Amino acid sequence: MTVFVRFAPSPTGYLHIGNLRPALFNWLFAQRRGGRFLLRYDDTDRERSKTEYAEAIAEDLAWIGIRPDAVARQSDRLSHYDAAADLLRDSGALYPCYETAEELERMRKRRMGRGLPPVYGREALRLTAEDRLRLEAEGLRPHWRFRLPNFASDPLKPERTDVHWDDVVRGRQTVDLASLSDPVLIREDGTYLYTFCSVVDDGEMGITHVLRGDDHVTNTGVQIAIFEALGHAVPAFGHFNLLTTIDGEGLSKRTGALSLRSLRDDGLEPMAVASLAVLTGLSGSIEAMSDLTALEARLDFNHVSASSSKFDPAELHRLNAELVHAMPYAAVSDRLRDLGVPDDRAEEFWMAVRRNCERVRDAEAWRDIVFGAAIEKPPLKEDDLAFAREAFDLLPECPWDAGTWKLWTERLKAATGRKGRALFMPLRLALTGLEHGPELADLLPLIGPERAAGRRP
Known part of the structure; x- marks a missing residue:
């Protein structure tokens, strides 16, 4: 099969x-x-x-x-559906009912008052053909109910009738048809x-x-x-x-809450969304799966919780960051080109900045820092300003490569005696305008001698 x-x-x-x-x-x-x-x-x-x-x-x-x-x-x-409905009508399993919503509510309350289950009592089965014609002549149109097979010979005397199935997720399940109302299958408007x-x-x-x-x-x-x-x-x-959301509320298409469209527009990766949708409520940790094949390997119906699965939307950002931090250049090359990252430095650039991006589009800010002609820089303290100016006077000669940062900082240690944060932070602020970011050893060759010199405090 x-x-x-x-x-x-x-x-x-x-x-x-x-x-x-x-x-x-x-x-x-x-x-x-x-x-x-x-x-x-x-x-x-x-x-x-x-x-x-x-x-x-x-x-x-x-x-x-x-x-x-x-x-x-x-x-x-x-x-x-028309043909199936005719088949059920011909067998007597589908029957017309004429009660209004208000009448059904009154009938439900009367049954509860008598200590009976609040299910439909099949009152419409007592109607004669003449009764139905009279009701329709009065302008009532029937809705049609399916007569559940929960009786021996008289449908007005339902008895316990268990339906069993072996649920793929929940195991053996049982529903008693006598505890249910005959379901409406066709509305008054057809x-x-x-x-x-x-x-x-x-x-x-x-x-x-x-x-x-x-x-x-x-x-x-x-x-x-x-x-x-x-x-x-x-x-x-x-x-x-x-x-459900972490506060127990369900989700609705009508409210647009956490729609896939809005999540995509927010720059989230599809596998971050898919990972959270599937792994919430399963045993084990919620991790960012690299693709649907990996997610398939994690899905085990035997490990699905029996209670509602509450998820924290903030988890999407954690999962997204996990994916972005491990994303190879080939997976983002087109998007980097759309962001205006120079093709000849794009791979080197991505490998330098990806761990500082929660979304791929966050690379746009690093594009401006790395390749921009000018950046906003916070003011340096007087002693840091003097150090930074001396440091820029000692910039290494061209060409610049992965070893340039080490060469420069070793030169500065020898010349100024500074080391650690006292050495690195003024240079980071002068070069990027930020206190945190990718390794400067990776950024410096991308910034290059000309742009670096232009950022001298």
Whole structure:
């Protein structure tokens, strides 16, 4: 059996790091097993679904490194849902209901007052054909519920009916269908709910594994019943913990919180984002993985926490810095060119400054310091000023190379008796205008004799 998984986002906003978690869990699962990955847009919400969001989802996934083997849109499959709904109606498993939201709330409270579970009591099954005609003549349009198979012979007398599955992540799971309301699959306006469309798509497309957040565990019991009612093979299910912020708040596409687009615009590397999305809530430390193959090796569903995974967005910057500090020149050459770093010194420059960059674009500031005609310099103390002027009078002869800094400082030690910070700091301030930065032995040849001489205090 070839593994076939899917990621089914709604194109109603930009993907955030919480959405990326199920996308990556599915992608990495398929990659490890030589399987296939489907990007399926849940775009049946006609008002909120936007083409620009669908395009953004594809772009964001590509930025991370996820390239689907197939793409589908639920809006193209309405005829499939119509046929499946007709099949369920004909079997009696899908029945019309006419209660308003207010009536349902009153019914729920009455059941709770009688000590009964607050589930739908299937009152609509008592309606006759004449009752339905009368209600529709009054202007009511039905919504349609799926009758759960939780009874022996009389649907008005539900009894405990356990649905079991061996969850890929959580192990053996059980849901009692008698504890649930019959789910609404079709709204009053005739549009289909995600629960129904998802089952039809998964069954008809041959999805083998449904891997998703643990907020769907109870829903899985319902969906297994719908799979069986439609005659489809039931896929394997796996439910993993959801990402929340460190204060326990969930993430929402509507707020734009930590969207992949905003993280990319902020200069973060895709593997910093991917590493945090996957490794939060897994055993072991959260480290910056170099690529998706390395991340795949770390993903073990047996080590996924059972509780929500709280993450600190500040961790993204730590992970990003780890990646940038180890990034080879070949990986950033194009970006350095875009930043205006001279091609003939770009590799030498990057190797000198990368450990002082949290983002690749931070190299722009070092470009100005190294190659700029002038820099802002803080005033030196009187004794440091005199020392620095003497030091610049003793600059080594050309050509300059990796040994020039040592030659210069040894010369200054002999001439002035200064050493350590007293020697290095005035020179760093004069050459770069900063108290901290890359090794001056690496920067000095890049600054060069002419620019260095021009920075004499």
